[in-house]
Amino acid sequence: MIDEHQVSFRRISLYERLYVQLQELISQKSPNLIAGMATISALLHAKLSHHFWTGFYFVAGEDELHVGPYQGAVACQVLKGRGVCLACARSGEPVIVPDVEAFPGHIACDSRSKSEIVVPLKKDGRVVAVLDVDSDKLAQFDEGDAEQLQKIVNLLLPLV
Secondary structure (H helix, E strand, O other): OOOHHHHHHHHHHHHHHHHHHHHHHHHHHOOOHHHHHHHHHHHHHHHOOOOOEEEEEEEOOOOEEEEEEEEOOOOOOEEEOOOHHHHHHHHOOOEEEOOHHHOOOOOOOOOOOOEEEEEEEEEOOEEEEEEEEEEOOOOOOOHHHHHHHHHHHHHHHHHO
């Protein structure tokens, strides 16, 4: 039987190692926000096996998001009026969805996605983009993921 606490501890430890690696890559090598986002998406997607889709959406008005750098299957290019990403952009807080089918207004860009987490990138209190991560398994994200992913996303602040 798998001990969930042990899995969570290992995942947090991995996030911490990825943070150190990304901190160096972004602060020393990323020339702009797009490059930083692409680097984060690629590394998280490659190193975290529960990530089915990993990428960013830019806020493009009050009710719309546009796809940015990502890894995974082809994405929805425009999210409008509803969805997990827009809920995060509106609230400015991370959104954790254990079962996307149970989220009112969920936008299914890929029917294989089962759970999702979205964290905001904020500049001067305003959400400018969100990091969206989908898993093809239910209940793959928790508050520990939200905390670690927010820390990683905040590495982009100097590039915004």
